[in-house]
Amino acid sequence: MRFLRRSLTGVFLLAVTLAVLVWAGSLINGAVQAKLGQEPRSFPQRERVLAVNVATLTPQVITPEMTAFGELLSRRRLDLRSATGGTVQEVSDALIEGGTVTQGQLLLRIDPTDAQAALSRVRADLQDADAELRDAQRALILAQDELTAAEAQSTLRDQALTRAQDLATRGVGTAAAVETAEFTASSAQAAVLTRRQALASAQARIDQATTALARQQINLSEAERDLADTEIYAPFDGQLSNVTVSLGGRVTANELFAQLVDPTQLEVSFRVSTSQYTRLLDARGQLVSAPLQVALDVAGLDLTAAGQITRESAAVASGQTGRLLFADLDSAVGFRAGDFVTVRIDEPALENVALVPATAVAADETVLLIGDDNRLSVGQVDLLRRQGDDVIVAPGAYAGQVIVAERSPLLGAGIKVDPIAPAGAAPVAAAAPEMVKLDPERRARLVTFVTEGRMPDEVKARILGQLEQEEIPAETVARLESRMGS
Known part of the structure; x- marks a missing residue:
């Protein structure tokens, strides 16, 4: 009996299960047929607004600003070289790297012993040349006196010849006396010629002595200059760099021992492209004196200086392009020659x-x-x-x-x-919203959706207030219908 009861219970449950499965299949089939029989729903598409x-x-x-990069240069920069060689005998305390010197300050002195000895020798030679000139002048005076005496003696011999010839004409004198007088007059004329040659020699001696004296004076000037070159002075105010000399060292002629730079006379050289260069030309094709600023970023602190374009390079260097321009700086406090700076040029407005x-x-x-x-x-x-x-x-x-x-x-x-609109600017005027008129059926459907929808009360009140108007924003209608799916 127990086995039969359990068997009947299992058959009953199986039958119920089958019935439920059939009923569920019938429901699913009906739902599918109903879904397939419906017309596809369409949702209104909203336009995307970005x-x-x-x-x-x-x-x-607007005044455009051109940006370039350049290097600061000093308009007064001088290589200090020794004109003569020798041992450095004295050095200024300012002759160090970065030392500041003033115009006319003694920088170093080279041992002047050799130069002083050469000067003494030239002075002695000058005294000899001066004495030679004075001796030649005295010889010229004597030669002139001898020529005067010879000319006077020749005049007397000529007078004696004239008397002898007169006596011979009157028959008083003899031919031998006349010949003797002629011989004597000829000898006197030869003596005058000899004295003239001596006078010419004395004059030539004076010329030679004068030339020798001039040469010795030139040698004296050179010796004095060589002596003066043993002392080197600063030609202008500035600072020293690349100092390579010290006390007791030895320098050679024309050796570079330092550079003198004037830090107050700075200019900037910078290169621009050809197109940028054409913007800085006036109607006549001349470079304008455009104002500019140079800036140097030093640990977050910008050093700036104002300036003005002054000139351009005469030619383009090999392998380079564009144009190389130069500008003078009005005040360059904190800048140094060699700084790499940013250059901002104001173009014509x-x-x-x-x-x-x-x-x-x-x-x-x-x-x-x-x-x-x-x-x-x-x-x-x-x-x-x-x-x-x-x-x-x-x-x-x-x-x-x-x-x-x-x-x-x-x-x-x-x-x-x-x-x-950007911050601080006036807002851009928005276009007026598009308005639509609704038929009563459509309006009632929207009111029902809003009333039954799960919205905050204040939102419902605002939307219902809009739906009571004669014209309603089209954007509001499209948003509501997209949610209700009709």
Whole structure:
């Protein structure tokens, strides 16, 4: 009996289980057939609106700033060299690396013994030449006196010859007397010629003595200069660098022992490209004296100095490009020659241009304009300059319009956006929302959905207040219908 009762119970449970499975299958089949028989539901699609940062193409006068890098140089820089060689006998205390000297200060003295001995020898030779000149002058005076005496004696011999000839004519004198007188007169004339030659020799001796004296005077000047060159003085105020000499050391002629630099007379040399160079030319093609600033970042502290462009290099060096420019600095406190600095040059001002972020302009020099309905359109501008993270453009016909400040691949013509004005700027006027009129059935369906929906009371009150109006924002209607799925 127990076995039979248990068997019947198992059969009953199996039958119930089968019945339940059949009933569940029937329900699933009915649901599937009902689902397949329904029309597909359609949900209203909302337009995607992207939030973008905006900027305004405001025409203004902008002075572009050109950036370059250069090196500071000193306009007064001198290599100090020893004119003569020898042992360093005296050295100034300021003749050290970085020492400050003043104009006319003695830097070093080389042992002057050899130069003083040479000067003494030249002075002795000069005395000999002077004595020779005086002796030649005295010999010239004697030669002139001897010539005068010979000429007087020749005159007397000529007179004697004339008397002898007169006596012979009257028959008183003899021919032998006349011949003797003629011989004597000829000898006197020969003596005059000899004295003239002696006078010429005396004059030539004077010329030679004068020339010798001049040579000795030149030698004296050279010896005095050589002696003076043993002492080296500072030609101008400045600081010393690359000092290689010390007391007791030995230097050779023309040896470089230090450099003198004037730290107050600084200029900057910098190289710009050819296109940048053309921006610094006036209408006549001459380089303008554009103002500039140089900056040196020293441990977070910027040293700055103002200056002005003065000149350009005459030629382009081999292997170089662009142009090398030079500018004088007005005041360069803290700077030193050799500093590598940043140079910012003020270019000629540009009128009717706008300054916008570089991310607002595409590679083809186009911008995205924001229309009245916050939809984008493409506009063409002229890119004039790049200023760091910004660019200077000529807006043309788009002056005063609002553009997208940061472009992205998601943005393009026809897309609707939500403008976000930059901090501190006037907000961009939003377009008026699109309004629609609802038929009573549609309005009642929306009111029922809002009333039965799980929303905060204040949100329900605000939406119901909008639904009671004659015209309702289309965005509100689309949002509600997308939620209720009708």
